Amino acid sequence: MNAVSLVQVKRSMRIDFLRLSATGKSSVWVIVLMPLLFVVMGMLGGDEMTTFGFAGSAVGVCGMFASMLPMIVASNEEMSGNSSMNGIIPATRLNQVLARYAFMIVVDILAALEAMVCLVLLLHFDEPPVTSLIGIGLSVLSAALFVGSLLMPLFYRFPATQAIGWGFGLLGLLCLVGFGLYRFVPQSAFLASKTSSLFTTHMGLILGIVAIVAVLICLCSFLISNRIYANKEL
Amino acid sequence: MRVKQMQTPTPNENDHTVHRADEPNRSPALSLSDVSKRYPSGFTLGPVTFDLPLGYIMGLIGPNGAGKSTLIKLIVNMTSLDAGSIAVFGLDSRKDEVAVKQELGIVFDSCFFSNYWTVGMAEESMTAAYPAWNHELFERHLERFGVDGKKKVRDLSRGMQMKLMLAAALSHDAKLLILDEPTSGLDVLARDDLMDILRRYVEDGRHSVLFSTHITGDLEHSADLITYISKGRLYFTGSKDEFDDSFRLVKGGPDQLRIVKPTAVGLRGYSTGFDALVATEDVPALLRSDARLLVEPVSMDDIIRLTNGRAAHAASKGKVAR
Known part of the structure; x- marks a missing residue:
């Protein structure tokens, strides 16, 4: 990627940020601050279980928002009649797609960092917390990348409302398949328990593999989105 | 009915050609060569061939559904070409897309700014997109058109949204304006004002305008050239006088x-x-x-x-x- 492409990606990312804040910059702050609200509630909560609950909620909310933000951009763009602007801005379609994915990755990294901050504020770690924190940060990043990568091509392919439907449908299907395998295929339950025990002993390795898989899925997703967008009539 | 290809345009009385006579030979602002596009619905546009020289206003006319907006989308690379080529200031509209788009000021028949944005945010998006963005000029255009800079885009009337797009198109030193039905939604005074602006815009002989409309009255006093398409076919391209006399x-x-x-x-x-x-x-x-x-x-x-x-x-x- 050369400097000219970088300029175009930057242009498109700035416009994407405007699309995100289209419903009011305050809504962006709500998204950023909500996990911290769980932290405050966890601090005021009292017993350990409640604090753990709020810590989990804060991490979950970070992950969820990270997955959703790029989709909000895409649906805002379409529903507000802003799609045709993509046809006039001096940025190639490839660089526009690159910008959308870069935007997603930046949001996902920020969400992972925020999840780690929330945990540091809420939990007392017996050991030096770096390994566990990085582990949780990587988990949030990988999960958000995975969900985002799954949904992004749908927003390029379908109108926003249909894409949301397809996205939820796909995620629901994945959950059902996972549950079905775990419940009805004894070998998969055995594999899950093995992975779980491996996770405690080789957390770094497993998270590394998960992160690499998430990045590969993201790359495939980018290629598919680019192909769809290159042929799309704006 | 045959296609009449444009000869050297005949100057009219509002003429700006005095400036052009001694100019060196330059690429046309816009050049279409055998451009065609076929949709699965069966609608076929083209082949369309014409040149828009520097310093001229070309009216792209035809009834609704004739293919005017499709042609504009092809020029702006918002849809793929089946055949032919499009050059803007001698640059290929596909290969040199970014350089070409820096030179284009575009107004569509519906507002391309997000409805949720304020006029200020619309300007931010243009600032992000165009390095040559001129804030003072934009403010002056908004003032001239009477667009309230504090309002949200969705709270502007259709006419005001048009004016906002026009103000944006005129504020980043675009050399070629492409306007798709810009007068729809404008009252008579605003239409006259727009025509004045367009005439002044091309006066220096370095800017051009392609202007699609089905309100032919808009073109009577402003267009130098006419391209007429109907049902996807190019019927005529040439000077307005020649069109009237044909x-x-x-x-x-x-x-x-x-x-x-x-x-x-x-x-x-x-x-x-x-x-x-x-x-x-x-x-x-x-x-x-x-x-x-x-x-x-x-x-x-x-x-x-x-x-x-x-x-x-x-x-x-x-x-x-x-």
Whole structure:
């Protein structure tokens, strides 16, 4: 990627940020601050279980928002009649797609960092917390990348409302398949328990593999989105 | 009806050509060569070929559904080309897309800014997109057009949204303005104002305007060139004067229809007679056949009406169109 492409990606990312804040910059702050609200509630909560609950909620909310933000951009763009602007801005379609994915990755990294901050504020770690924190940060990043990568091509392919439907449908299907395998295929339950025990002993390795898989899925997703967008009539 | 390709445009009285005479030979602002596009629905546009030289305003006319917006989308690379090539200031609109788009100011028939944005955010998006963005100029245009800079885009009327897009298109040093039905939603005063702006915009001979409309009155005093498309076909491209002189309206009674029908380019029949669009060069022969035929000058609206009405369609089925 050369400097000219970088300029175009930057242009498109700035416009994407405007699309995100289209419903009011305050809504962006709500998204950023909500996990911290769980932290405050966890601090005021009292017993350990409640604090753990709020810590989990804060991490979950970070992950969820990270997955959703790029989709909000895409649906805002379409529903507000802003799609045709993509046809006039001096940025190639490839660089526009690159910008959308870069935007997603930046949001996902920020969400992972925020999840780690929330945990540091809420939990007392017996050991030096770096390994566990990085582990949780990587988990949030990988999960958000995975969900985002799954949904992004749908927003390029379908109108926003249909894409949301397809996205939820796909995620629901994945959950059902996972549950079905775990419940009805004894070998998969055995594999899950093995992975779980491996996770405690080789957390770094497993998270590394998960992160690499998430990045590969993201790359495939980018290629598919680019192909769809290159042929799309704006 | 054949395509009339543009010769060197004839200057008109609002002329800006004085500036052009001693200019070196430069690439046209816009050059389309055998451009065509076919949709799965069956609609086919083209082949379309024309040049828009620097310093001219070209009106792209045709009825609704003629393919004007499709042609503009092809120029802006918002849809893929099936065949042909498009050059803007000598640059290929596909290969040099980014450089080309820096030079374009675009107004669509519906607002491309997000409805949720304020006018200020719309400007932020343009600032992000165009390095040559001129804030002061934009403010001046907003003031001139009476657009409230504090409002949200969705709270602006359709006419005001048009003006906002126009202000944006004029504020980043674009060399070629492409306007898709910009006058729809504008009142008479605003339309006159727009025409004044466009005339002044091309005065220096370094800017050009492509302006699609189905309100042909807009073009009477502003367009130097006309490109007329209908049902995806290019019917005419050339100077406005040549366009006006190319056809005549021939009127007659029912008994004279058979004389006119073979040469008519467009035809509309009534119980009391007919209106026929005839190429000017065919008129003497018709008058030799029947001197009672009434021959009148034709307006752009007559041309569009007679080449698109149901009667015209029927006539073309009857192999009247040439």
